[in-house]
Every structure is written in C-alpha cells, then in structure tokens.
Amino acid sequence: xxxxxxxxPALLIDxxxxxxxxxxxxxxxxxxxxxxxxxxxxxxxxxxxxxxxARGATGVCVQKTAEAEVLAWGGVSDILVTNEVIAPxxxxxxxxxxxFAHIALCADHPAALQYIELAAENSGVxxxxxxxxxxxxxxxxxxxxxxxxxxxxxxxxxxxxxxGGLQAYQGQAQHLREPERRQAEIANVxxxxxxxxxxxxxxxxxxxxxxxxxxxxxxxEAESGVFTEIQAGSYxxxxxxxxxxxxxxxxxxxxxxxxxxxLSSVMSVPKPGVAVIDAGHKAVAVDSGLPVVRDASGFxxxxxxxxxxxxxxxxxxxxxxxGEKLMLIPGHCDPTVDRFDWYVxxxxxxxxxxxxxxxxxxVN
Ligand SMILES: *Cc1c(COP(=O)(O)O)cnc(C)c1O
Numbered sequence: 001x002x003x004x005x006x007x008x009p010a011l012l013i014d015x016x017x018x019x020x021x022x023x024x025x026x027x028x029x030x031x032x033x034x035x036x037x038x039x040x041x042x043x044x045x046x047x048x049x050x051x052x053x054a055r056g057a058t059g060v061c062v063q064k065t066a067e068a069e070v071l072a073w074g075g076v077s078d079i080l081v082t083n084e085v086i087a088p089x090x091x092x093x094x095x096x097x098x099x100f101a102h103i104a105l106c107a108d109h110p111a112a113l114q115y116i117e118l119a120a121e122n123s124g125v126x127x128x129x130x131x132x133x134x135x136x137x138x139x140x141x142x143x144x145x146x147x148x149x150x151x152x153x154x155x156x157x158x159x160x161x162x163x164g165g166l167q168a169y170q171g172q173a174q175h176l177r178e179p180e181r182r183q184a185e186i187a188n189v190x191x192x193x194x195x196x197x198x199x200x201x202x203x204x205x206x207x208x209x210x211x212x213x214x215x216x217x218x219x220x221e222a223e224s225g226v227f228t229e230i231q232a233g234s235y236x237x238x239x240x241x242x243x244x245x246x247x248x249x250x251x252x253x254x255x256x257x258x259x260x261x262x263l264s265s266v267m268s269v270p271k272p273g274v275a276v277i278d279a280g281h282k283a284v285a286v287d288s289g290l291p292v293v294r295d296a297s298g299f300x301x302x303x304x305x306x307x308x309x310x311x312x313x314x315x316x317x318x319x320x321x322x323g324e325k326l327m328l329i330p331g332h333c334d335p336t337v338d339r340f341d342w343y344v345x346x347x348x349x350x351x352x353x354x355x356x357x358x359x360x361x362x363v364n
Pocket of ligand 1: 041
C-alpha cells in the first residue's frame with residue numbers, strides 16, 4: 001500500500017527516522033558509558049521496546065501497572081515503574097509479573113513500603129524499590145538527603161524488598177528552551193543527588209541504580225558521573241514541542257528527527273484561505289501546542305475541535321484539493337500515540353508494517 005491509499009486519520013512512523021533516533025541515542029550513551037532505560041510511556045509498544053533492547057537498552061521504564069503488564073507480556077524482561085504505586089490490587093499485579101520479568105518500582109513514603117512489602121510477601125517474590133527524590137520538579141519524591149536515607153533503610157531491612165537506588169527525574173527541565181537553562185537546572189539536580197548518595201554512603205547503603213534524564217536534558221545527566229541510567233522517551237519520535245528546544249549553537253535541536261506523524265485528509269474547503277482536515281484533538285494531542293503541517297509551510301493549523309482541524313493559508317499558497325492528504329507533526333507525541341490502535345510503519349511512501357499499540361489507554 002502507498003501513502004495515498006491509507007485511510008485517515010492514521011498514525012504513521014517513518015521507520016528510517018525512528019531507527020536513526022534509536023541508533024543515535026544508543027551510540028551516544030554507549031560512548032558515554034551510561035545505560036539507557038527508555039521510557040515506554042511514549043510508544044506504549046513492546047515492538048519498539050524490543051528494538052530499543054536490541055540496541056543495548058538495559059530495560060524500559062513505564063508509568064502505569066497496565067503498561068508494565070503489556071510490556072512484560074510482550075517479552076520485555078526488565079521493567080522499572082517510575083512511579084509510586086499504592087493500591088494493593090495494582091501491587092499484586094506487579095508482583096505477579098516478577099516470575100518472568102525483573103520488576104522495580106518507586107516509593108516516597110514509609111506507608112507505601114508496607115503495601116509493597118505485603119504484595120511481595122503474598123506472591124512469594126522480592127521486589128526492587130527505588131527511593132524517589134524530589135530533585136526540583138515539586139511533584140512526588142522525598143527531600144534529598146536524610147529523608148531519602150530513612151526510607152532506603154526501611155527498604156534494605158525488609159525481607160521482601162531490595163533497595164535498588166534512586167529515582168531522580170526533573171520533568172520540568174526538559175522543555176526549558178535555552179540549553180544553558182537546562183544545564184543549570186540539571187546542575188541543581190545533580191547536587192541534590194550527590195548529597196543523597198553521600199548521606200546513603202555514610203549510612204552504609206550503596207545505590208546500584210540512579211535513574212533520570214529525558215530527551216531535553218540527557219547529556220547533562222549522562223555527563224554528571226552520578227547517573228547510571230538515562231530514561232529518555234520522546235527521542236524515538238520527537239514532536240513540535242521538542243523541536244522548539246534550542247541546542248548549543250542556538251538552532252533547533254537536531255540530534256533526533258521527527259519520526260511520528262498523523263496523516264489526515266482535507267474534508268472541506270469552506271472559503272478562500274481555509275481548509276478543514278479530519279484530525280482534531282481526538283486524533284492529535286494539543287496539550288503542548290498545536291500540530292504543524294509537515295513540508296507545507298503555507299498551511300497553518302490554527303484551531304482544533306474534537307474531530308476537525310482548521311488550517312489557514314495565504315493567497316500565495318495553492319488551495320488544497322478535497323481529499324488531499326496532509327502529514328501533521330504532533331505537538332506532543334505521548335498522548336497522540338494514546339489515541340490510536342495501530343502504528344502504520346512507512347519506508348518512504350510505502351507501508352512496511354502495522355504494529356499494535358497494546359498499552360494504549362493503559363491508565364490503571
Ligand atoms: C516522561 C518521563 C521520562 C522521559 O521524558 P521524555 O521527555 O519523553 O524523554 C523520563 N523519566 C520519567 C520518570 C518520565 O516520567
């Protein structure tokens with residue numbers, strides 16, 4: 001099948017660009033000597049996770065118990081839930097994965113440890129627990145230093161848990177546009193992590209894993225000498241928001257290519273300068289900004305409703321034909337993926353594969 005035969009809206013992957021992104025990150029971190037544990041909340045796909053593992057990734061991150069299940073059932077053997085899981089029903093599901101995948105999760109409160117411990121004991125397994133430290137994002141996590149040590153001690157004492165190390169992700173730093181600001185923010189992160197590692201060492205506890213970093217900041221974490229694992233997710237696809245990050249020479253970041261697109265069709269040309277396409281915000285996420293029309297500089301996506309996207313164009317741009325297909329670069333890749341059942345993998349303008357998105361909607 002060719003591009004023009006694909007029904008719309010559809011979620012497309014440019015496989016050459018995807019592979020270049022996977023190769024680029026794998027090589028960068030291999031040269032740097034830091035492990036890669038990509039975040040699978042981006043792609044929600046065991047197929048892409050296995051492409052990452054084949055390039056040396058040590059495992060994957062997920063955010064949700066249901067994502068962990070899909071990836072474990074899809075053959076991924078090492079999974080870190082980079083999140084606090086409290087509900088006993090979810091913890092017993094995670095413990096049930098432990099016989100066929102290495103499972104780790106995060107905690108930031110002593111009461112949470114009791115729930116995790118009970119689930120591990122009931123299932124007769126041992127679970128790895130990382131202490132999440134708030135390194136500046138102001139979301140989950142203990143304070144750096146002694147609070148983290150107190151929790152690590154409890155984990156290390158438990159018969160059913162193992163202290164795995166620290167979770168130290170600063171999500172807000174990822175999208176600071178100027179590289180100096182991202183670097184400065186990660187310098188603060190690194191200082192908080194160092195302080196915590198020192199406190200742990202004095203308490204006789206060592207960290208096997210110190211994880212964090214995303215697509216916007218990973219070189220800074222990787223070069224810190226403190227982080228052992230990078231958790232970048234969006235680098236496989238990129239999106240409009242990430243394309244607006246500047247790199248060291250001030251131009252838009254170029255290390256990774258856009259590989260994810262929503263294919264849409266023109267369904268109405270109601271008046272001069274306006275075209276309406278069949279991709280509104282049920283087909284493409286707008287939480288981090290509107291999508292951009294690829295290779296069609298004359299068209300501007302100006303407004304979305306549930307099932308309609310409104311494009312404007314000037315008199316110098318040839319009006320589109322009804323049914324004409326346009327490729328959108330999503331504003332935000334992760335929630336766009338969550339809207340589709342399938343990826344359509346493209347080599348040039350030919351369909352090469354269909355990959356399911358089984359962790360789509362995995363909110364539990
Ligand atoms: C989302 C997330 C990442 C990956 O961030 P990207 O910006 O998509 O690369 C890494 N770690 C954690 C804990 C996350 O939630």
